[in-house]
Amino acid sequence: MIQDKATVLKHENFQGDYRILHLATTGIGPHVQPGQFVHLQVPQLGDRILRRPFSIYKADSESISLLYKPVGRGTASMATLHKKSQVDLIGPLGNGYPEAANDTLPVLVAGGYGNAALYLKARSLKRKGVAFFGGRTAEDILCVEEFEALGWDVRPTTNDGSLGIKGLVTDAFDPWLLEQNERKPELFVCGPTPMLRAMGDRAIENNFKAWLSLDENMACGVGACLTCVIKQKTETGWQWARCCKDGPIFESREVLWDE
Amino acid sequence: MNKPNLAVQIGSMTMQNPVTVASGTFGYGPEYAELVDLNRLGAITVKGIAPDIHLGNPTPRTYETRGGMLNAIGLPGPGAQGFIDTYVPFLADYTTPVIVNIWGKTIEEYGNVVEQLDNETGIHAYEINLSCPNIKEGGSAFGTDLSIFSHVIELVREKTKKPIIPKLAPNVSDIGAFAQAAEKAGADALAIMNSFPAMGIDIKTRKPVLANGSGGLSGPAIKPIAIKLVHDAAQKTNLPIIGMGGIFEPEDAVEFFIAGASAVAVGTANFIDPSTAIRVINGIETYLIDQGLNDIKQLVGTVNYG
Numbered sequence: 001m002i003q004d005k006a007t008v009l010k011h012e013n014f015q016g017d018y019r020i021l022h023l024a025t026t027g028i029g030p031h032v033q034p035g036q037f038v039h040l041q042v043p044q045l046g047d048r049i050l051r052r053p054f055s056i057y058k059a060d061s062e063s064i065s066l067l068y069k070p071v072g073r074g075t076a077s078m079a080t081l082h083k084k085s086q087v088d089l090i091g092p093l094g095n096g097y098p099e100a101a102n103d104t105l106p107v108l109v110a111g112g113y114g115n116a117a118l119y120l121k122a123r124s125l126k127r128k129g130v131a132f133f134g135g136r137t138a139e140d141i142l143c144v145e146e147f148e149a150l151g152w153d154v155r156p157t158t159n160d161g162s163l164g165i166k167g168l169v170t171d172a173f174d175p176w177l178l179e180q181n182e183r184k185p186e187l188f189v190c191g192p193t194p195m196l197r198a199m200g201d202r203a204i205e206n207n208f209k210a211w212l213s214l215d216e217n218m219a220c221g222v223g224a225c226l227t228c229v230i231k232q233k234t235e236t237g238w239q240w241a242r243c244c245k246d247g248p249i250f251e252s253r254e255v256l257w258d259e
Numbered sequence: 260m261n262k263p264n265l266a267v268q269i270g271s272m273t274m275q276n277p278v279t280v281a282s283g284t285f286g287y288g289p290e291y292a293e294l295v296d297l298n299r300l301g302a303i304t305v306k307g308i309a310p311d312i313h314l315g316n317p318t319p320r321t322y323e324t325r326g327g328m329l330n331a332i333g334l335p336g337p338g339a340q341g342f343i344d345t346y347v348p349f350l351a352d353y354t355t356p357v358i359v360n361i362w363g364k365t366i367e368e369y370g371n372v373v374e375q376l377d378n379e380t381g382i383h384a385y386e387i388n389l390s391c392p393n394i395k396e397g398g399s400a401f402g403t404d405l406s407i408f409s410h411v412i413e414l415v416r417e418k419t420k421k422p423i424i425p426k427l428a429p430n431v432s433d434i435g436a437f438a439q440a441a442e443k444a445g446a447d448a449l450a451i452m453n454s455f456p457a458m459g460i461d462i463k464t465r466k467p468v469l470a471n472g473s474g475g476l477s478g479p480a481i482k483p484i485a486i487k488l489v490h491d492a493a494q495k496t497n498l499p500i501i502g503m504g505g506i507f508e509p510e511d512a513v514e515f516f517i518a519g520a521s522a523v524a525v526g527t528a529n530f531i532d533p534s535t536a537i538r539v540i541n542g543i544e545t546y547l548i549d550q551g552l553n554d555i556k557q558l559v560g561t562v563n564y565g
Contacts, residue, residue: 001293001294002293002294003294003532003533003534041531041532047325047326048323048325049323049326049327049328049478049479049527049531050323050328050530050531051530051531088532090294090533216318217319217321219321219328219330219530220284220290220529220530221530222286222290222291222294222533223286223290224284224285224286224290224291224306224529224530225283225284225286225321225330225332225530226315226320226332226335227318227319227320227321227330227332229318229320229335230318239314240314240315240335245290
């Protein structure tokens, strides 16, 4: 973990409203584990002072890339960054996804740009299985060709049916799961909380693992402020775990969901 | 010109420079050790410790506001024994003195936590949390009642010879009275101020933005309030004051010294820029040199009323 001033190498429109920010950072790039994030101080955010966490989409020895969609004040300000702008980063942060077991079939499940957090994992996993990507419309299904180029069997679902199966990722996943009898699946999931929970429930019911990337509001990002805590099951009940430090990746059996 | 003297004395504790971190914004030390050279700080003030383990409040616990943030974390912590087992050995590897923020649900618990901690040589002072706005018992309820406030300080004084630093609540009508009461009860210094009681409401759901209902406001928005409280308290007591509230830049810290603080703490800024405390230390030194001052003490309480 370091604090680094990164320079914007490129800020490009990607697909629909989605954008990719490429940042030069030799201090962070080489140390990134799949599923980790950076805490970014958005310039020109005026009197809104806190950093914003972003999943790391790609990383190499000299840079990282962030895939995002302007949805709030922070990301709207971020969209104004241009080539050569400087941004202050802390990273890489969080635990990242673990190695897959030898005898499982890795499966990726993502909602919207959740698959940005899965790309590095998709690349590093030796066995390439199936990737279920869900979104509202075809515009929200990102990077299909890239994941296919890595060897993944991508199955899109959209709420409006504009791409792939009409419905939620579970509408594609559930029938697929019924047909699995050789290898046990092992899920790597990033998306909205209802999706995490749905996939986690299936993992517990069907006796396989699901590694869920949880998303909670954060302040410090390094484990000090205890803002982003979630309930983690223990033998006797539960304890708070910090999404930023103990997570963001938790196995489905660790998470005690709020009612 | 020689480097100015930045060292300050809080009772028996010597701070190599007048900059610490505000309790609750810096964990227990390890959280920031990769980003901040802990040996450069004047002191490390750790998150609040009670006699027993506490879980704190439900979520959401914080909320960003204009120029600050609300928090109602609710003092989760490992308890005195957990702190001794997990964090005291870690902190012993650093030369920087350690201030432990202590709290209790009852007056007796303030005494109890000190009894548990006081044999630890790696603990150099206690900040007595008499002002947390986010717990039902103790905290602010004690810090706004002059007689309970005095009683807690007297009790802690009986239990330890180490410096004790009551942390004052900002929501009192006469901060000077609390400063004088603390001095009379045996305090070695004062910490001014805690976050200001505050609230936000989500207009869609009409629910409070914090699960606790209300919380404490911190960050740049509260700095002018803290400056006045430090200024007013300094008129009524000779105790050194550790000033805090919205320090983000060295200039903010300088303002606190001029108002009457002998030391300062960086709080919310740690979340945004972990290098703030070090920048503030360097900036204070530069300011003193520019002003031709050779000791930080020459700056304390030097408001020019014209």
